[in-house]
Amino acid sequence: MEVTNKYVTIKRHVEGTPKESDFEIKTVTLCLSIDSGCGDIIVKNLMVSIDPYQINRMKSYSSSHETISYAKGIVPGEEIEAYGVARVLVSENPEFEKGDLVIGVITWGEYSKIPSGRMIRKLEPMGLPLSYHVGFLGFSGLTAYAGLFEICKPKKGDKVFVSAASGSVGNLVGQYAKLFGCYVVGCAGSNKKVKLLKEKLGFDEAFNYKEETDLKSTLKRYFPDGIDIYFDNVGAEMQEAAISNMNTHGRVAVCGVISEYTDSGKRAAPDMTSVIYKRIKIQGFLAGDYMHVYPDFLSKTNDYLSVGKLQVLEDISYGLESIPCAFMGLFRGDNIGKKLVQIAEE
Amino acid sequence: MEVTNKYVTIKRHVEGTPKESDFEIKTVTLCLSIDSGCGDIIVKNLMVSIDPYQINRMKSYSSSHETISYAKGIVPGEEIEAYGVARVLVSENPEFEKGDLVIGVITWGEYSKIPSGRMIRKLEPMGLPLSYHVGFLGFSGLTAYAGLFEICKPKKGDKVFVSAASGSVGNLVGQYAKLFGCYVVGCAGSNKKVKLLKEKLGFDEAFNYKEETDLKSTLKRYFPDGIDIYFDNVGAEMQEAAISNMNTHGRVAVCGVISEYTDSGKRAAPDMTSVIYKRIKIQGFLAGDYMHVYPDFLSKTNDYLSVGKLQVLEDISYGLESIPCAFMGLFRGDNIGKKLVQIAEE
Missing domain, CATH: 3.90.180.10 (Medium-chain alcohol dehydrogenases, catalytic domain)
Known part of the structure; x- marks a missing residue:
């Protein structure tokens, strides 16, 4: 047949x-x-x-x-x-x-x-x-969960910045971080997305990066006390700006660098002197390395979902x-x- | 008085x-x-x-x-x-x-x-x-020891690259890594230093970076099987070249970026897509955070010194x-x- x-x-x-x-x-x-x-x-x-x-x-x-x-x-x-x-x-x-x-x-x-x-x-x-x-409940969720909890190891009250925050992974990172007790700011590429992050997903703040001219100052405005965790989905200048606003012992989970994928000339060149003095960790990761946390991820996520605490x-x-x-x-x-x-x- | x-x-x-x-x-x-x-x-x-x-x-x-x-x-x-x-x-x-x-x-x-x-x-x-x-036995030694063992967590047989390898920290990193059972290559800025690294300090290989035109290819030559650990004392293009030659789960301890200190236009812009796929960790650190390993560092170092295994x-x-x-x-x-x-x- x-x-x-x-x-x-x-x-x-x-x-x-x-x-x-x-x-x-x-x-x-x-x-x-x-x-x-x-x-x-x-x-x-x-x-x-x-x-x-x-x-x-x-x-x-x-x-x-x-x-x-x-x-x-x-x-x-x-x-x-x-x-x-x-x-x-x-x-x-x-x-x-x-x-x-x-x-x-x-x-x-x-x-x-x-x-x-x-x-x-x-x-x-x-x-x-x-x-x-x-x-x-697949790799997007596991990526968000493992990247946030296993790589960035948040503490309650940590200041978390997520780029591409209305994307498949970013929206979940922000939601998990909020549910964990962090202060969360996301960026996205339209005012509609920004509204959604703040009104539907419960982000503390969100901004449209396309309306900003100096990302370093923008992040300074949203994080007057600095960033503890940056969940990077975009790379390039946003990564540089986030690192320049990071606190001591800041953690950057590099999940994706979508702005670099289609432009081979685009790269992040973070200030390494800051990386040293602030003891910053920049860690690339893939969800596939974290299959051992999948059961934990699934049970927590299902729990949140069943009580309506997580938006899909x-x-x-x-x-x-x-x-x-x-x-x-x-x-x-x-x-x-x-x-x-x-x-x-x- | x-x-x-x-x-x-x-x-x-x-x-x-x-x-x-x-x-x-x-x-x-x-x-x-x-x-x-x-x-x-x-x-x-x-x-x-x-x-x-x-x-x-x-x-x-x-x-x-x-x-x-x-x-x-x-x-x-x-x-x-x-x-x-x-x-x-x-x-x-x-x-x-x-x-x-x-x-x-x-x-x-x-x-x-x-x-x-x-x-x-x-x-x-x-x-x-x-x-x-x-x-x-002071901060130079502790920096080398903590950076190598606490940040990079070497395994026997790991391929280790050290820049500024005849410097105060670099020479010790190379010697500790050799004593631990790693394959160690260092770079330095003169042929005299290169000779010293190989003949006196026991590095497996060493090269004069000033005589190289394409650092990425140079490192490929010295590390045909890739780099597991890069102990970075210089930053900029050497960091980029090292990262592009790294193996999966490679670790970069960023100890110093001397080539960037005196030239504010110089930055490392490593390929973040590689950092993700290879799950590379780039970690800035300061020895002062590792005072808890000082006793261990001191006793091991004194032991090596007393049996003539470490050159000062x-x-x-x-x-x-x-x-x-x-x-x-x-x-x-x-x-x-x-x-x-x-x-x-x-």
């Missing part, structure tokens, strides 16, 4: 900001029979995650990050792996049966053939929308064809909260 | 590289009688430490580091505090008696009046030269008048090992 499988791919390696012409949708025939006992499964994709880091895989560079599976370069024309939820159609893996709902590394396509050994597991939706599992911020587009646009939108700041694409309804 | 006290000071705030004309020697009369029971002491200075960080105190900038005593701005014309060894002449402090040998914060002068509460303690020289106590690298000038030249020499790389000035012989 066969199906027609459409998937999104890149026509060429992407330079700078991704453009519509960089993408194409390919249509291939997928054979639904697989070798008996080979461990592979074929799934029908339902919902996928759209994340900024994917741009790094689309670039033409001799990556030194090839040892990390999700940093591997994408070959133009080939399928693009992404985190998502799917339904098992065919299984030659004893762990899965036809009809199982699974979550893990699928593709930006209608169907995915998933080789044995790839990160995928059965999903019990627990009455929650599938989108929650892909975003909020999602931005869902519909249909495979919307993936390129959804992805490009990340770099224009179109999304509010976690960006997802629902490929199929069940 | 009075003495004539000569001391070194700055005529004005220093911009860029320190010049002879920035300094002057002042002569004042120091009254040797102090208020009874006030807690002050007056000491005759014997040996002082000459350190690059002092340049930051000589600059005219509104420092955000004023909370750290030894980062406080120096007022032109006034005495300059420095670590050193002295002999008590007059004491109105019950902790000290006339004739005691003391170590701590004195001044670049012949005599110092030390107010109650300043960091100073009695010194038992244990048969070792006073210079050892000021340098090697010192560079001593003589006479108060030599201080400006000794200090300026730090920024030309004149010194090999710990720079000290012996102000008086006993």
